[in-house]
Amino acid sequence: MQAVNNRIAISLLLLTEIYSVNQLVKHTIMKRNHYVSKLIPRLFILLLIGSVAFGTGGCKSKKKLAQEQAAKEYQEKVDKAIAELKAILNDDGTMPLSEKERRLADIKSQNLNDPTVNDLIRQVEDKIAAEKEALRLKEEEEARKKKEAEEEDSYQYIDEYFNAIATANSVSEANAKIGQALKLFASPDVPVLVIISQEGETVDYDEPTTIDKYLNYLKDTKNYNNRIQNIKFDDYGQITVLELIKK
Amino acid sequence: MKAKTFIIITLLFVSFGFESMAQDHISPARKQAIDSLALEKVRDLSKYITLIGDKETEFSEAQRVIDRAVELFMEGSEVGVSSLFREGINYYEVREYFERLMRLNYSKVDIEWYKIEYVSDLERQPDGTYVGVITIFQKFSGYDQEGGLVYEDVTKKDITVYVKRKETQIAGKLIGFWDVLLGDIRVKETSKE
Amino acid sequence: MKLNILINIILVFIFLAPAEGQNLGSITGDESDLYAQTKQVNQFFRRFNNEEDRKGNRYYPGDSLYRDNAFRKVYLKMLFDKESSFIQNSQKEEFIADVSNTDNPVFLDFHGNDWFAELATTFKYYRKKENLILFLQLEQERLGYKWVITNVYFDQFLKNFNKGDKDEINKKFLHPMSHELDFMNIHKVFDNPRYAEYYASKTYNPDYRTLLFYEVKMGNMTFEDIGPLKFHFFQVDGWYFEVNYINRPGGNSGWLITKLYKISDKEKEALIKFYLPE
Numbered sequence: 001m002q003a004v005n006n007r008i009a010i011s012l013l014l015l016t017e018i019y020s021v022n023q024l025v026k027h028t029i030m031k032r033n034h035y036v037s038k039l040i041p042r043l044f045i046l047l048l049i050g051s052v053a054f055g056t057g058g059c060k061s062k063k064k065l066a067q068e069q070a071a072k073e074y075q076e077k078v079d080k081a082i083a084e085l086k087a088i089l090n091d092d093g094t095m096p097l098s099e100k101e102r103r104l105a106d107i108k109s110q111n112l113n114d115p116t117v118n119d120l121i122r123q124v125e126d127k128i129a130a131e132k133e134a135l136r137l138k139e140e141e142e143a144r145k146k147k148e149a150e151e152e153d154s155y156q157y158i159d160e161y162f163n164a165i166a167t168a169n170s171v172s173e174a175n176a177k178i179g180q181a182l183k184l185f186a187s188p189d190v191p192v193l194v195i196i197s198q199e200g201e202t203v204d205y206d207e208p209t210t211i212d213k214y215l216n217y218l219k220d221t222k223n224y225n226n227r228i229q230n231i232k233f234d235d236y237g238q239i240t241v242l243e244l245i246k247k
Numbered sequence: 248m249k250a251k252t253f254i255i256i257t258l259l260f261v262s263f264g265f266e267s268m269a270q271d272h273i274s275p276a277r278k279q280a281i282d283s284l285a286l287e288k289v290r291d292l293s294k295y296i297t298l299i300g301d302k303e304t305e306f307s308e309a310q311r312v313i314d315r316a317v318e319l320f321m322e323g324s325e326v327g328v329s330s331l332f333r334e335g336i337n338y339y340e341v342r343e344y345f346e347r348l349m350r351l352n353y354s355k356v357d358i359e360w361y362k363i364e365y366v367s368d369l370e371r372q373p374d375g376t377y378v379g380v381i382t383i384f385q386k387f388s389g390y391d392q393e394g395g396l397v398y399e400d401v402t403k404k405d406i407t408v409y410v411k412r413k414e415t416q417i418a419g420k421l422i423g424f425w426d427v428l429l430g431d432i433r434v435k436e437t438s439k440e
Numbered sequence: 441m442k443l444n445i446l447i448n449i450i451l452v453f454i455f456l457a458p459a460e461g462q463n464l465g466s467i468t469g470d471e472s473d474l475y476a477q478t479k480q481v482n483q484f485f486r487r488f489n490n491e492e493d494r495k496g497n498r499y500y501p502g503d504s505l506y507r508d509n510a511f512r513k514v515y516l517k518m519l520f521d522k523e524s525s526f527i528q529n530s531q532k533e534e535f536i537a538d539v540s541n542t543d544n545p546v547f548l549d550f551h552g553n554d555w556f557a558e559l560a561t562t563f564k565y566y567r568k569k570e571n572l573i574l575f576l577q578l579e580q581e582r583l584g585y586k587w588v589i590t591n592v593y594f595d596q597f598l599k600n601f602n603k604g605d606k607d608e609i610n611k612k613f614l615h616p617m618s619h620e621l622d623f624m625n626i627h628k629v630f631d632n633p634r635y636a637e638y639y640a641s642k643t644y645n646p647d648y649r650t651l652l653f654y655e656v657k658m659g660n661m662t663f664e665d666i667g668p669l670k671f672h673f674f675q676v677d678g679w680y681f682e683v684n685y686i687n688r689p690g691g692n693s694g695w696l697i698t699k700l701y702k703i704s705d706k707e708k709e710a711l712i713k714f715y716l717p718e
Binding site for chain 3: 275331334335336361362363365366367368370371372373374375376380382384403405435437438439
């Protein structure tokens with residue numbers, strides 16, 4: 001009796017599955033829905049007959065079926081996880097980082113414990129970590145550039161002095177501008193550093209000079225081909241170190 | 248105040264003889280930056296020479312510019328001048344050369360520079376300092392009171408450039424810089440058409 | 441072959457055409473001659489090896505045209521003094537083909553040994569103006585290189601070490617039993633100074649540099665001036681060439697090859713010995 005009940009239960013299970021498939025299809029193809037719903041009672045009868053007629057199969061085949069089913073489901077999940085992980089690995093940057101992380105979390109939560117999947121998970125984790133680092137660096141670089149641009153804007157008044165001295169029409173005009181510019185500095189001996197090249201950690205400077213000499217240099221050579229890189233001020237707002245960089 | 252700061256800065260200029268050993272392999276990009284820096288010093292020199300030679304430049308200004316020009320040079324540098332029609336070379340200390348240029352007896356002087364600048368490789372000498380030669384060409388014209396051209400020549404100037412990596416501490420930061428100093432200059436008159 | 445000629449013609453045009461984009465500023469003269477001129481010995485090396493473009497901008501190893509043989513052929517032609525009577529055209533062609541051979545190209549090496557500078561100088565020697573020639577070579581020391589004097593050529597020195605009369609020379613020795621007589625015969629060495637050096641061991645060679653330094657130290661000789669400079673190159677196997685500064689208008693000027701000879705290894709050895717005595 002137990003066996004019969006089981007059989008009926010399985011049949012009902014299958015039926016519900018068919019029905020749920022039907023539910024799914026219903027949303028898309030209405031005509032088919034009608035056809036399938038008509039089919040259900042017939043199928044139900046067929047199954048019932050089938051289950052009675054071949055009921056002598058016993059408990060063993062039922063278990064096997066369930067196991068096979070479970071194994072099949074597991075394999076499907078593994079295949080799906082592998083496909084998704086591979087897709088993430090092959091992604092050229094189209095998929096947003098957050099999406100990659102979400103998918104990875106989904107797969108990890110399934111605890112599939114398949115060696116291939118585990119290996120791919122590690123690879124994807126590395127990839128995500130690398131992408132995160134690159135993103136962080138990019139953001140940092142952007143922030144630095146933004147800050148530089150802001151600083152450049154805020155230092156524009158100093159640049160203007162330098163340009164005015166370099167393009168002065170006469171010595172007296174240049175001297176007057178030098179006098180004005182010097183007031184921005186803590187003393188005429190404030191060091192002026194000029195970066196000539198930057199390569200990774202290595203920064204090469206020209207020989208350090210003083211602001212007084214530098215301003216006169218601009219007057220004599222009419223050569224201002226630098227831009228302001230960094231400025232240090234004292235408590236009175238006067239410049240104590242000026243760092244320039246070759247354009 | 249100035250002298251004090253100068254002394255402090257001078258004291259801080261610590262040049263490491265052995266440090267230069269680490270500079271054996273300089274990438275082409277860095278080399279180019281050093282070349283440009285050396286070239287800039289030579290261009291500065293040519294601008295100073297134009298100012299010193301210009302009769303419009305006031306005496307005090309010319310003196311100041313001479314000081315600045317001399318600062319570009321390594322101590323004891325000489326200018327060796329030869330002309331087409333005289334044998335031998337006349338030697339001048341750089342300051343003497345600039346002062347002679349300032350005092351030249353023409354009513355008007357035109358000093359022009361050809362655009363061409365030739366930069367040699369930088370070769371290392373035994374003490375590790377790099378040495379190179381930059382060649383530039385100058386056209387000199389001297390006029391009398393009536394504005395007539397009395398003297399004209401085109402000279403090739405081969406200028407020695409010394410480049411040494413040094414380090415100094417400024418505002419608590421270690422600065423690695425290339426000390427570029429000009430050395431002897433060979434002035435050769437070029438053949439006319 | 442035809443293609444090669446065509447490429448060469450095109451290259452010649454590229455090189456001889458004045459550099460484009462030249463802003464002459466206030467200068468009225470044409471600067472193309474100055475560009476074409478081999479302005480430094482350093483440029484002679486770079487052109488010989490095709491290590492710079494026609495404006496003098498350096499090529500670095502890895503650049504596509506660095507040491508490019510097709511371009512070298514053009515540069516090499518430019519490096520010869522066209523007015524020199526010491527250069528045969530056929531030899532010049534052979535030399536160019538030799539050094540720009542694709543399979544085995546020959547490049548000049550600044551730090552390679554086989555090249556010498558020859559500097560004419562004037563000294564006052566016992567108050568008389570004398571011409572001396574100094575030979576110099578690059579030598580490595582500590583972190584870099586320096587030019588060092590390898591030999592001196594001065595006829596007054598040479599004259600005193602001239603080969604004497606063969607018969608006389610053959611008589612100039614101290615007999616093998618001289619020691620038994622406490623070398624009482626040694627005065628013979630110094631009686632006739634003309635033959636003094638023949639009493640020295642056969643490895644003896646006069647070192648003219650020592651004589652020069654000694655005379656200068658003794659105050660008998662003082663440096664006056666420098667004269668013309670030239671260079672001797674032995675870096676190309678089977679060839680010798682001389683490089684001089686040609687100061688004349690036009691592009692074929694500056695440091696150029698003024699002499700070119702084919703030499704055997706033996707001749708090369710003998711010549712080098714003259715610049716760099718053992």
